[in-house]
Amino acid sequence: MKLTMNRLEILIIDDEIQIRKLLRITLESNDYKVIQAENAREGLALAANHPPELILLDIGLPDKSGHDVLKELRTWYNKPIIILSVQNSEVDIIKALDNGASDYLTKPFRTGELLARIRSSIKRNKQSNHETPLIFDDLEIDLQARSVKKNGKFIKLTMTEFKLLSLFVKHEGRVLTHQYILKEIWGIGHQTENQYLRVFVAQLRKKLENNPNNPNHFITESGIGYRFC
Amino acid sequence: MKLTMNRLEILIIDDEIQIRKLLRITLESNDYKVIQAENAREGLALAANHPPELILLDIGLPDKSGHDVLKELRTWYNKPIIILSVQNSEVDIIKALDNGASDYLTKPFRTGELLARIRSSIKRNKQSNHETPLIFDDLEIDLQARSVKKNGKFIKLTMTEFKLLSLFVKHEGRVLTHQYILKEIWGIGHQTENQYLRVFVAQLRKKLENNPNNPNHFITESGIGYRFC
DNA sequence: TTTCGTTTTAAAATAATCATTGAATACTAA
DNA sequence: TTAGTATTCAATGATTATTTTAAAACGAAA
Numbered sequence: 001m002k003l004t005m006n007r008l009e010i011l012i013i014d015d016e017i018q019i020r021k022l023l024r025i026t027l028e029s030n031d032y033k034v035i036q037a038e039n040a041r042e043g044l045a046l047a048a049n050h051p052p053e054l055i056l057l058d059i060g061l062p063d064k065s066g067h068d069v070l071k072e073l074r075t076w077y078n079k080p081i082i083i084l085s086v087q088n089s090e091v092d093i094i095k096a097l098d099n100g101a102s103d104y105l106t107k108p109f110r111t112g113e114l115l116a117r118i119r120s121s122i123k124r125n126k127q128s129n130h131e132t133p134l135i136f137d138d139l140e141i142d143l144q145a146r147s148v149k150k151n152g153k154f155i156k157l158t159m160t161e162f163k164l165l166s167l168f169v170k171h172e173g174r175v176l177t178h179q180y181i182l183k184e185i186w187g188i189g190h191q192t193e194n195q196y197l198r199v200f201v202a203q204l205r206k207k208l209e210n211n212p213n214n215p216n217h218f219i220t221e222s223g224i225g226y227r228f229c
Numbered sequence: 230m231k232l233t234m235n236r237l238e239i240l241i242i243d244d245e246i247q248i249r250k251l252l253r254i255t256l257e258s259n260d261y262k263v264i265q266a267e268n269a270r271e272g273l274a275l276a277a278n279h280p281p282e283l284i285l286l287d288i289g290l291p292d293k294s295g296h297d298v299l300k301e302l303r304t305w306y307n308k309p310i311i312i313l314s315v316q317n318s319e320v321d322i323i324k325a326l327d328n329g330a331s332d333y334l335t336k337p338f339r340t341g342e343l344l345a346r347i348r349s350s351i352k353r354n355k356q357s358n359h360e361t362p363l364i365f366d367d368l369e370i371d372l373q374a375r376s377v378k379k380n381g382k383f384i385k386l387t388m389t390e391f392k393l394l395s396l397f398v399k400h401e402g403r404v405l406t407h408q409y410i411l412k413e414i415w416g417i418g419h420q421t422e423n424q425y426l427r428v429f430v431a432q433l434r435k436k437l438e439n440n441p442n443n444p445n446h447f448i449t450e451s452g453i454g455y456r457f458c
Numbered sequence: 459t460t461t462c463g464t465t466t467t468a469a470a471a472t473a474a475t476c477a478t479t480g481a482a483t484a485c486t487a488a
Numbered sequence: 489t490t491a492g493t494a495t496t497c498a499a500t501g502a503t504t505a506t507t508t509t510a511a512a513a514c515g516a517a518a
Contacts, residue, residue: 090341091341093341094344094345097345097349098348098349110319112319112320112323115323116323116326119326120326120331124331124353128353173374173376174373175376219385221375221385223387224375224388224391227375229383
């Protein structure tokens with residue numbers, strides 16, 4: 001029971017029940033804690049509510065392409081995501097890796113290899129992530145835990161607000177153009193809707209600035225975009 | 230425009246000359262710089278003398294097992310090492326990954342996939358990627374981040390001010406004629422409106438010079454144009 | 459010194475962009 | 489379904505940037 005506390009949590013997003021079962025048995029017998037989702041919506045919600053140490057993501061989900069799920073996760077989640085797929089096409093593999101997948105395994109996979117790749121991914125992620133939480137004066141931001149504190153008090157952010165904040169934090173000190181931000185948060189095709197951005201920046205300021213009228217962290221660069229410091 | 234200086238270096242350790250050739254052509258045509266070794270001893274020496282951004286390591290080397298090379302490298306080298314091998318046995322894969330390989334590909338591999346895995350590994354490894362800003366005495370200018378500091382403090386520049394500063398910085402030390410600057414910033418057809426230029430140079434001086442009346446960086450070349458030092 | 463072309467400085471008018479608000483719509487969880 | 493929340497959208501005034509105008513200062517040459 002004591003051991004349960006230390007178990008690393010892995011989220012499985014896959015619609016095939018047999019695969020989920022196999023994975024769960026394999027992982028649990030190797031001391032991981034397993035949570036599961038059988039479609040994209042459920043998977044994204046689970047990941048957001050309780051971010052796991054690693055995600056195993058199937059590409060062929062019923063409600064949404066795994067590629068899209070991957071992209072969406074990567075707007076804020078930076079722990080390993082390993083893709084599992086029956087697809088062995090090069091295009092798919094390249095797409096997934098370029099979208100931020102940590103690894104790509106084709107089904108059927110060998111469980112020993114999967115476990116080794118899981119270990120490897122987690123280890124490498126540990127090495128490169130010794131920087132949480134981030135602190136900016138009165139703000140304390142933990143992207144992995146998806147939590148934000150202002151003067152020690154938790155602040156509730158909506159999905160979009162958090163994505164936006166993540167983007168800012170990841171590019172601290174740099175000016176991000178409206179175009180870029182809109183593309184990253186709202187996707188291609190919304191690059192002219194500066195108004196959305198203004199509304200959400202206003203909301204972040206209201207929640208996170210001590211004096212929203214005279215912002216300290218969310219600096220507007222008129223005619224260009226915004227910068228976070 | 231890709232500069233040779235920026236090319237990432239990849240070390241290939243493989244005894245098969247055909248593979249080396251194929252890899253070299255593939256990698257070089259994708260803007261990597263390639264160095265090669267045909268056995269373990271040579272590979273270790275090369276890696277030590279001139280640490281590359283990534284290592285492609287064959288498991289079946291003539292003088293030493295690739296597994297041992299991997300272990301040895303990992304005692305000090307913490308950039309990505311991707312294993313290439315004709316061996317597709319699970320034991321080998323697990324061993325390599327547990328010894329710190331970033332990835333494992335079996336020969337024959339698909340070049341597109343290899344390139345994607347290289348990109349992915351390098352991206353994940355990059356955590357401390359500080360791009361150095363340009364420094365001119367008390368000014369610190371980062372064109373990429375679009376940020377300017379004077380004596381360590383952020384200075385806000387408008388669009389036009391920044392464009393003008395960029396132009397100056399890109400041609401540091403050279404005299405730029407009014408005509409040229411006007412064409413670059415305001416476009417063709419505004420080449421007679423010297424007044425715009427005067428106003429904006431004045432603004433840059435006010436914001437960036439310690440003593441705007443006696444400018445240090447923005448030098449006027451009367452009758453010709455301006456020069457930035 | 460005076461003159462002339464140029465540059466600096468200041469301040470206005472104009473144009474563009476931004477913040478704020480609230481209502482309409484979409485979404486989510488009970 | 490309904491209540492509650494999140495997002496989109498449009499209208500408004502406020503702010504900021506750019507252009508334009510004008511006057512003062514400068515420096516070289518007569």
